[in-house]
Every structure is written in structure tokens, then in C-alpha cells.
Amino acid sequence: MTDIPATPVNPTRPVKSIYSGGAEMRRRNAAEARFRFYGLFAITLSLGVLAIMLWTIFSDGVSAFKQAKLTFPVTLAPEVLDPAGNRDRAEMTKVTTIGYGRVLAGAFRAELEARQISTEGVSDKEIAELISKDAPGVLRAEVLADTALVGTTQVMTVLASGRIDGYLKGRVTRATAERDAQISPAMLDLADRLQDAGILKTGFNLGFLTSPDASDQRPEAAGLGVAIIGSAYMMLLVIVICVPVGVAASIYLEEFAPKNRLTDIIEVNISNLAAVPSIVFGILGLAVFINFAKFPQSSPVVGALVLSLMTLPTIIIASRAAIRAVPPSIRDAALGVGASKMQTVFHHVLPLAAPGILTGTILGLASALGETAPLLLIGMVAFVDNYPAPPVEGFFDPATALPVQVYSWASRSDPAFIERSSGAIIVLLVFLVIMNVTAIILRRKFERRW
Amino acid sequence: MKSLHITASALAIAALSAGAASARDQIQITGSSTVLPYATIVAEAFGENFDFPTPVVEGGGSGAGRKKMCEGVGENTVDIANSSSRISQSDIDLCTQNGVAEVMEVRIGYDGIVFASDVNGQEFAFTPADIYTALGKQVLKDGALVDNPNTSWDQVNAAFQPQDILVFVPGTKHGTREVFDTKVIIAGCEATGAMAAFAAANNGDEDKAEELCMDLRTDGRSVDIDGDYTETLARVDADKNGIGVFGLSFYQNNTDKLRVATMGGVVPSVDSIAKGEYPVSRPLYFYVKKAHLGVIPGLKEYVEFFVSDDMAGPDGPLAAYGLVSDPELAATQAAVAAETPMGPLN
Numbered sequence: 001m002t003d004i005p006a007t008p009v010n011p012t013r014p015v016k017s018i019y020s021g022g023a024e025m026r027r028r029n030a031a032e033a034r035f036r037f038y039g040l041f042a043i044t045l046s047l048g049v050l051a052i053m054l055w056t057i058f059s060d061g062v063s064a065f066k067q068a069k070l071t072f073p074v075t076l077a078p079e080v081l082d083p084a085g086n087r088d089r090a091e092m093t094k095v096t097t098i099g100y101g102r103v104l105a106g107a108f109r110a111e112l113e114a115r116q117i118s119t120e121g122v123s124d125k126e127i128a129e130l131i132s133k134d135a136p137g138v139l140r141a142e143v144l145a146d147t148a149l150v151g152t153t154q155v156m157t158v159l160a161s162g163r164i165d166g167y168l169k170g171r172v173t174r175a176t177a178e179r180d181a182q183i184s185p186a187m188l189d190l191a192d193r194l195q196d197a198g199i200l201k202t203g204f205n206l207g208f209l210t211s212p213d214a215s216d217q218r219p220e221a222a223g224l225g226v227a228i229i230g231s232a233y234m235m236l237l238v239i240v241i242c243v244p245v246g247v248a249a250s251i252y253l254e255e256f257a258p259k260n261r262l263t264d265i266i267e268v269n270i271s272n273l274a275a276v277p278s279i280v281f282g283i284l285g286l287a288v289f290i291n292f293a294k295f296p297q298s299s300p301v302v303g304a305l306v307l308s309l310m311t312l313p314t315i316i317i318a319s320r321a322a323i324r325a326v327p328p329s330i331r332d333a334a335l336g337v338g339a340s341k342m343q344t345v346f347h348h349v350l351p352l353a354a355p356g357i358l359t360g361t362i363l364g365l366a367s368a369l370g371e372t373a374p375l376l377l378i379g380m381v382a383f384v385d386n387y388p389a390p391p392v393e394g395f396f397d398p399a400t401a402l403p404v405q406v407y408s409w410a411s412r413s414d415p416a417f418i419e420r421s422s423g424a425i426i427v428l429l430v431f432l433v434i435m436n437v438t439a440i441i442l443r444r445k446f447e448r449r450w
Numbered sequence: 451m452k453s454l455h456i457t458a459s460a461l462a463i464a465a466l467s468a469g470a471a472s473a474r475d476q477i478q479i480t481g482s483s484t485v486l487p488y489a490t491i492v493a494e495a496f497g498e499n500f501d502f503p504t505p506v507v508e509g510g511g512s513g514a515g516r517k518k519m520c521e522g523v524g525e526n527t528v529d530i531a532n533s534s535s536r537i538s539q540s541d542i543d544l545c546t547q548n549g550v551a552e553v554m555e556v557r558i559g560y561d562g563i564v565f566a567s568d569v570n571g572q573e574f575a576f577t578p579a580d581i582y583t584a585l586g587k588q589v590l591k592d593g594a595l596v597d598n599p600n601t602s603w604d605q606v607n608a609a610f611q612p613q614d615i616l617v618f619v620p621g622t623k624h625g626t627r628e629v630f631d632t633k634v635i636i637a638g639c640e641a642t643g644a645m646a647a648f649a650a651a652n653n654g655d656e657d658k659a660e661e662l663c664m665d666l667r668t669d670g671r672s673v674d675i676d677g678d679y680t681e682t683l684a685r686v687d688a689d690k691n692g693i694g695v696f697g698l699s700f701y702q703n704n705t706d707k708l709r710v711a712t713m714g715g716v717v718p719s720v721d722s723i724a725k726g727e728y729p730v731s732r733p734l735y736f737y738v739k740k741a742h743l744g745v746i747p748g749l750k751e752y753v754e755f756f757v758s759d760d761m762a763g764p765d766g767p768l769a770a771y772g773l774v775s776d777p778e779l780a781a782t783q784a785a786v787a788a789e790t791p792m793g794p795l796n
């Protein structure tokens with residue numbers, strides 16, 4: 001064995017402090033500084049874009065939660081509403097909303113006269129147009145539900161027309177009113193006087209969250225009621241379908257399936273399915289669930305089945321990752337004290353993987369909640385005015401969904417629907433944030449690290 | 451395990467009730483996005499005034515809607531197809547092939563197509579010839595057919611102020627495009643003499659000449675819009691030089707943003723279209739599957755309600771929204787009452 005010769009440190013290489021640094025050091029430091037800058041720039045850019053997006057949505061949409069309403073007493077004249085005079089509901093249904101519209105308009109004019117509000121430059125027809133076209137229908141439904149109301153005087157709060165609502169929100173101005181066939185500057189002056197008299201007021205718009213959709217002529221009455229119910233039904237069904245199937249599939253693939261060619265193919269296919277464009281699932285849903293299985297069109301059950309197909313791969317992938325993250329020592333210990341494979345999985349592995357599975361499921365649901373494309377093909381992008389029935393038969397009634405409502409309002413011609421559309425986006429965002437926050441909280445609370 | 455049992459039984463219940471719920475009690479309507487707002491207005495009023503549920507109305511396009519109607523007879527097929535152009539022979543053949551023997555054709559009124567630009571821009575008084583000279587792929591210049599050289603409106607017609615040519619036309623999947631092609635482009639092609647030149651270049655083949663007329667320039671000055679009018683409006687809003695093609699009702703709802711152009715000296719309005727003065731208009735239809743009358747509750751009542759004077763008449767809500775009421779509405783009402791199916795196309 002020879003000793004390593006005591007070679008001296010290369011005397012030609014100068015001794016340097018790492019603090020002062022040479023050219024190479026400076027280069028490396030500069031590279032790092034540049035990289036930090038790129039990173040910071042990327043974050044600022046994405047935050048900036050997000051801020052612009054949120055600002056546009058909120059500045060357009062917040063006003064959807066407020067609504068102009070008119071309050072005035074209405075005398076429900078029996079000679080118009082119940083010509084036969086016997087308060088028979090069947091006979092009273094012959095009076096259409098046109099008749100009720102006249103009653104409302106008459107009562108409104110009478111109130112203006114009684115309060116001595118000048119209607120200069122505004123015709124009787126235009127005065128009637130200040131009231132939403134939705135109001136007669138509401139009044140008719142109320143009267144038919146309680147025929148004893150006929151002959152009494154009721155103080156009614158009805159929606160103001162979309163243009164008046166837009167005026168109070170700053171969307172309609174006198175300049176635009178001059179070019180607008182549906183409103184005149186004189187009507188806006190009248191609206192000012194009505195506001196001073198306390199007849200016209202702006203309040204919180206609960207109807208936006210509870211009312212069904214409305215046609216193009218009455219944007220002020222359009223609400224998200226049917227869409228929220230439809231989305232809720234679909235999410236419920238997606239959970240019911242996806243969680244058991246997804247968890248069973250991932251447990252089998254992770255814990256029981258032999259590792260062979262076949263399971264490899266299945267694995268690749270699941271990953272590929274997760275990347276398939278969602279419209280493809282819509283085409284599949286139309287062919288299989290509606291044309292072949294004869295499920296009713298536009299129904300939440302078909303929507304849920306399609307969204308389940310779309311969400312399953314995401315849930316399976318997340319669940320498998322969660323199950324894989326449980327350390328083998330847990331399984332070994334359980335098997336070691338005599339548990340069966342089944343007991344090991346259900347008593348130990350699954351509870352420990354549950355937070356991960358739950359998070360994956362919630363994130364999958366959140367993406368399903370925001371999905372429109374597949375619903376287009378199964379008839380859920382539609383005008384649906386009736387609430388679906390309570391479950392279970394309600395799953396088969398026509399309904400829409402939140403993102404669908406955003407889409408269909410965005411393509412309506414009346415500018416008032418832009419506000420509604422952005423308002424619907426806000427509601428959708430709130431639901432998404434709630435879901436994501438729940439996912440984070442659950443993960444924080446139950447997650448275990450090894 | 452417990453949750454598995456619960457979900458399994460829930461699924462079983464759901465599957466069982468599918469049978470019970472299959473009797474459909476609401477009308478299903480699909481088709482043209484031009485007719486969609488009118489159909490929703492009627493559907494809403496129908497739901498308010500009758501003891502039937504409100505019909506479900508879908509958009510998606512005239513052609514797609516007619517195909518869907520012709521898929522067959524039965525509760526999981528639609529009852530009514532809205533259409534902004536007349537049904538074609540191929541649709542009728544498809545219907546017959548799938549057992550949809552009798553179809554009722556209901557004409558609900560007329561719709562105008564207008565050219566409109568940004569509200570602060572110049573006023574345009576178009577003729578079909580102006581539009582063709584601006585948008586045709588080949589135009590007549592000094593007696594010869596040349597690739598369209600015009601880039602500014604003052605080159606098209608000296609009466610216009612200089613402004614870059616940029617027109618947003620409806621895409622080919624829209625029913626509106628058909629009217630635009632026949633009533634504006636072909637008319638303009640004929641008026642400028644380009645049609646005759648095309649025919650002469652093709653040994654007098656007039657069909658070929660018409661086809662060549664309908665070729666629009668592809669250098670980005672004529673832009674096909676496949677979305678709906680809101681997209682066209684957004685494009686006009688973004689590029690103030692742009693001129694958009696809109697439905698009359700859409701324009702009437704957005705008069706604060708758009709300035710409408712006259713066509714042949716006529717201002718488009720419900721009135722001028724009803725009188726037949728404004729040239730670019732078309733009838734709107736819906737098609738009812740006769741086999742579903744009396745099976746789907748309320749279907750007949752809905753159809754009758756749609757064509758009633760209260761709805762489709764000149765003072766009804768549809769006219770207020772921009773539909774030009776059909777002067778022969780009474781005949782339509784009689785045909786609907788008698789459930790007359792449509793005859794062969796002529």
C-alpha cells in the first residue's frame with residue numbers, strides 16, 4: 001500500500017472568497033436573478049389576467065342581484081277577472097294574462113293620478129310598458145291560487161320593465177333612450193318622479209336565484225332557479241354514480257388486479273379517457289342514453305350520466321394516487337396480524353386514502369359543474385320554464401344547468417341579458433369556490449403524512 | 451360497504467321510476483335560433499295562460515332541428531321543429547323514411563335582415579349592387595371580370611365616405627345566409643351585370659353563374675360569423691369599420707349601439723317589410739309532427755295559440771319583438787284548426 005503523496009494544493013490557483021466571486025459566479029448569479037424575474041413576471045401576468053377577468057365579470061354582473069320594483073295598490077275588479085261572478089276557478093282561467101295586464105296598467109295609472117304624479121309626454125300605453133310583462137302572469141297565478149282575492153285591493157310589488165331597471169343601474173341613459181324604440185326620455189323622467197314618490201325602488205333580487213328563465217321580452221324576470229336545481233340534481237347523481245364506481249375500480253386496480261398486459265391497457269385507456277374532449281361524451285350520451293335507452297331528453301339524469309362518464313377517469317386517477325400513497329407498511333402490519341386482504345383494504349387502506357379520494361372527487365365534480373358542451377347535445381341547452389319535480393321523478397323532468405344558462409343568456413339580443421349572464425357566472429364561481437375550499441379544508445383536516 | 455348498498459338501491463329506484471316517468475307531458479321544440487326568441491315568448495305565455503306545462507324550447511339551427519324532428523315518431527323525439535327556411539325535399543324524404551308520414555307546415559310571419567354599422571359611423575344607403583361590388587369574389591370592372599380590387603367603400607360607390615370594407619356575414623349553417631345570398635348577393639350580381647358575364651364565360655350556364663355569384667371574397671374583408679348575432683355585434687363593436695348582418699328584431703333591441711343602413715332606399719322596419727317594400731326578408735316557419743297531435747298534451751293548443759291574433763297578430767307581443775306579422779294569418783289559423791298536413795313542395 002502506498003501512501004498518497006502529499007501533493008500541495010495547486011499553488012497557481014488563486015485563493016478566492018466565495019463572497020467576492022469571479023466572472024463565472026456572476027454569470028450564475030445573473031442567471032438566477034433572470035429566472036426569478038421570469039417567475040415573478042409569469043405570476044404577475046396570470047394574476048393580472050385573472051384580475052381583469054374577475055373585474056369584468058363583477059362589474060357587469062353584480063347589478064343582476066339588484067332589481068327595480070314598483071309598489072302600488074291593485075283593485076282586483078271582479079267584472080274583469082271573474083265575469084261569471086261565481087269565483088269558479090275553471091271559469092276564471094278563461095281570463096288570460098292580457099286581461100290581468102289591463103287590470104295592472106289601470107291600477108298603476110290610477111295610483112299615478114291619486115298621487116298627482118305628472119305623466120306629461122308619456123302615453124297610456126307607455127305607462128303600461130313601465131310594468132314588466134312578467135307581472136300579469138304572476139298576478140294571474142296568485143288570483144287563481146286564491147280566488148277569494150277577487151274584489152279586494154292588494155298592495156302589489158311587481159318588477160319594473162328591463163329598460164327602467166337598466167336606467168336605475170346606469171345602463172340606459174337619455175342619449176340611448178332617444179334611439180330606443182322601447183323607451184323614451186319622457187318615460188325616464190317619469191321614472192325619476194316615481195322614484196321620488198317611493199313607488200319605484202331598487203332592492204335585492206332574490207328572484208334572480210329562485211325564478212325560472214324568462215323569454216327575451218322580459219329579461220328583468222329571468223332567474224337561475226331551474227338551472228340551480230338542474231345542476232344540483234346532476235351533481236347529486238354524479239356523486240351517486242361516480243364515487244362507488246370510481247372507488248371500486250381504483251381499489252381493484254391498485255390492490256387486487258394482477259399486473260399484466262391487460263391491466264396496463266386499462267390503465268393507459270383511463271388516462272386517455274381523462275383527456276377526451278367533453279363534447280365526445282355528449283355525442284355518446286345522445287346515442288346511448290337517449291336514442292338507445294330511451295331516456296327523456298333535456299333531463300338531469302341523462303346529463304348526470306354523461307358528466308359521470310366524463311368525471312370517472314379523473315376520480316379513478318385521483319383515487320389510485322391516494323391509495324398508492326398509503327405506505328405498504330400499513331398493509332403489511334394488517335396482514336401480519338391476520339387480517340384478510342379485504343379487511344386490510346377496507347379497515348386500513350381506504351380510511352387512510354379517503355381524504356385524497358374526497359379531494360379528487362370534489363375537484364372532478366367542480367369541473368363537471370362547469371361543463372356545457374356535452375349538455376348541448378342532449379337537449380339541456382334549452383328554454384325551460386317549469387321547475388323539475390322533487391326527486392326521484394324530477395330527475396327525468398327537463399332542466400337546464402348553471403353554465404348552460406350563462407351560455408344561453410349570453411346569446412340573447414336584449415342587452416339586459418349581459419348583466420344576467422355575468423350574474424350567473426358569479427353564482428357559478430361562488431359554487432366552485434365553495435367546492436374547492438371544502439376540498440382544501442377536508443385535505444388539511446384529514447390528511448396524514450408519512 | 452353500506453354506502454354501496456345505498457347507492458345501488460338508489461340507482462335501482464331511479465331505473466324503475468324511469469318507466470313511470472316516460473309519459474312526457476311537456477312539448478319539446480327545437481330548431482332555428484332565429485325563431486327561438488319568438489318560440490320562447492309564446493311558450494312562456496302558453497305556460498302562464500294554460501294548465502299545461504311550459505314547452506321546452508331549444509335552439510341549434512334550422513337544419514339540425516328539422517333532422518331531429520324527422521328522426522321518428524315517439525315520446526323521445528321532438529314535436530316541433532322551428533325553421534327560418536322552408537323544409538327541403540331531403541328532409542321530407544328523411545321524415546318519410548323514418549315513419550314521420552304527415553307534417554304540418556305553419557308559417558308564423560316574416561323576418562327582415564338588416565345591415566347595420568357602429569352607431570357613430572357614417573350612414574349607408576345600400577343597394578344590392580353595392581354589397582355585391584364590395585363582397586363578390588370577382589366583380590365586373592371596365593367590362594371584364596377581375597378579382598375584387600375594392601378596399602374602401604368610396605371605391606364601391608362614390609356617394610360613400612372612405613371607410614375600409616369589412617362585412618360580417620352569417621355563416622353558411624345559418625338560415626339567414628340563404629336569404630342574404632338570394633336577396634342581396636344574387637340580386638346585386640345581376641344588377642351589376644356580373645351574372646351575365648359569368649354566364650357568358652360558362653357557355654350560358656345560369657346555374658353555374660349563380661354559383662359563381664355566391665362566391666364571396668376570401669381576403670378577410672367578408673367574414674363569416676358562425677355564432678349568433680351577439681357575436682356579430684361584438685365584432686362590430688371591436689372594429690368600428692365593420693358592418694354586420696343582423697335580424698331586424700336583434701337590431702331593434704340594440705338601437706343604441708347600431709345604425710341601420712337602408713336597402714334600395716327603404717328603411718327596414720316591421721312596417722316596410724309588411725308592405726313588401728324592404729327587399730331582404732324571409733318567411734319563418736315551424737313544422738309539427740302530426741302523429742304527436744292528441745298524444746302530447748297541449749300540442750294542438752300550443753300551435754293554435756302561436757298563430758292566434760293575440761300572439762302572432764300585428765299588435766301581439768311577437769310583432770312588438772320584431773316579427774313581421776303574416777297578412778295571411780287567417781288562412782294559417784284555419785289550416786291549423788283543420789290540422790291540414792303540408793302537401794308536396796312545389
